[in-house]
Amino acid sequence: MSIRQIALVCLLTVLVLPAAACGDDASDEPFKIGVMESLTGPGETYGTVSSQAKQLAVDEINAAGGIDGRMIELIVQDSKCSAQDAITAYNKLTDVDGVKIILGTSCSGAMLGAAPLAEADGVVLFSGLATNPDIAEAGDYIFRTSMSDAQLGIDTGNVLWADGIRTLATITEATDYAEGVRRSSVAQFESLGGQVVGEERYPSDITDFRTQLTKLINANPDALHIAAQAEFSGGTIVKQARELGYDGPIYGEVVVIGATALEVAGEAATGVKAITADLDPANQKAQEVLNSFRETYNYVTLPWYLGSAYDDVYITAECLKQTGDDQDADGFRDCLYEITWSGAIGDNFSFDEKGEVVGLSNVVVEVLPASQRTEDNNGYKVLGGAPTQ
């Protein structure tokens, strides 16, 4: 009998406690903004940084007196990396919390799951992280400050060609992000006249790439292109390629120059070039954001995405100031279409008719020798903007 009673009490507690917590009054209510990020699962790093950066921005705004005296309140939901969880999180936010503006998600798969619902309900979905090219067509209410993988691929193709690479070998993780980058990079590279001499793919859960790498190195390419999703595998590939005696140039994206990837690869990563969105070291705002993030949470990772999430909140605050109503999704949407913003991730960027960010550009970075890597330079130096042709 006693275990039964304990179980009953536990279940009832889970039920009743939240009900007791919902009891706020109407006067001077805060603006309610939904947030959906991958707080658990494969996209956890991205989702956590992103939601922390958003909370940081909100705390700053609230400490400075809010928007015309009204505070902002974030309601954070875990959308994992899956369409199903994004849909339940979305419905929780819109039906239970009555939110009309949602910042998120971290994963493109989750974004594509929730986007049709948001489009049908007239709810704004605004992401700082999702990069799948398909999102461009997702609808009128769908915005992002992250650049599409298609753009990244075009830039990568151009950089390869400009560096004198004529034959290329690619190794790609089988995920939507890595596949998208590989596909558009190769398309651009081939349209310029380049030739792909080797193509390998690997599933997310393997750690030994020597077989694939040996095949690729034997094809004798001018350069090796790594499109990875997980930093660990990105770093391991760099390390194993060097161990197998490959000494040609290696190209990649943000993943292979991440903190974990550099730690795994160690000295082998020196000289690896990456085409990525990065915060401009000369941008005052970006440095301020990174510093206050480090002060609050004692670490910094994925600086660009951190900045992007942070900027999203300030853009949201500006638009809320104009509309003055967190239930007015149409007004908010129109505001986003018209806004031109300068923040941590760049100056004077805006949104095109598909809700895609324009005015931002990728840069080329090169990894420094292990002895010169510090927390401030993140282990690499910025060589300059990606060439347009």
Next chain:
Amino acid sequence: MSVNPSEAASLLRSVREPGAFARLARGNLELWVNLVVITWAVVFAIWQGTGFAITLGTVFAIWAILAVSLNLVVGFTGLLSVGHIGFFGIGAYTVAILTSNAQYEQLRTEAIPTFGWPFFAALPVGIVLAGLTAIAVGTVFNRFRDDIFVLVSFGFTVICFNVFLNSRGLTRGAFGIHEIAKPEIGGWSFGSEVAFLILALVFLAIVVLISWFIVSSSFGRVLTAIREDERATEVFGYQVTHYKLAVWVISAMMAAAAGGLFASWTTFIDPNSFILLESILLVSIVILGGLATIWGSILGTMVFVLLEEGMRFLPFLPDEYVGQARQVILGVLLVLLMLFRPQGLLGRYKL
């Protein structure tokens, strides 16, 4: 149903006579479980407002179809399969490929042919395809039993996932398929959330009816005999392999129906929805509810959905920990349940 006829009769009598209910309830754990879960579900739905409850209802219906159909194989026949999500995926992908209208050509990503079929034409194709796959793999799987069977069904899930991930010309690989059509029949569309919930519940009802019919027939009794002692059943002259294959195929087809519903409901699928973890989750639901009871699987799914989604409302945790906390609490509750009730909420057999 876990409540047998004589219990049902005394339950009815207790409506007129309150004392009888007290006698019935005393020491009757199963009755309490039923009461608590159903009350919990109803209170949860009312308290949250209808919108979110409809979403949860749909998640529940889809997973309940999966759990009930898997229970036919795991609970009634005693074949512990972690390959069920593969059939779920086959149904989902068939419906997705046949009904998607997306114009991929404009994008710099993988393009696949578009068919633009209606949902109700695509679903039977998915179900038949899953059935054929089940016949093919089932013929091989019939040679294995017990632990080895678990391993080969594990292999099947991994193979399915890799086929979805790597058949880029058909499934778009990791990009996933979107703009999957909502069910529509004779001008009547199931596009709205409520209509879709009703459709999913109708499917669940059909699956439960078929399952109930199976387990209460002589066919079902042979399945139970196979679970208890396969050799002995064989000695009595039953073609054990035929029975096992039949229930395997039926269960796979039900899973494919759930998959079709799932694809149409989310309108976007990618291979990540069909990973091994989902399969193990599904087996946990079946064990949580109780082996060899149809109502147990339904109740188990209900508890699972309520726990998983109910914890979105934990108020005493800061937002950044809620995600992790949900998983931890869910894990702990499952461990506790298995410690105190290894046969599951309503089960009569242990694994």
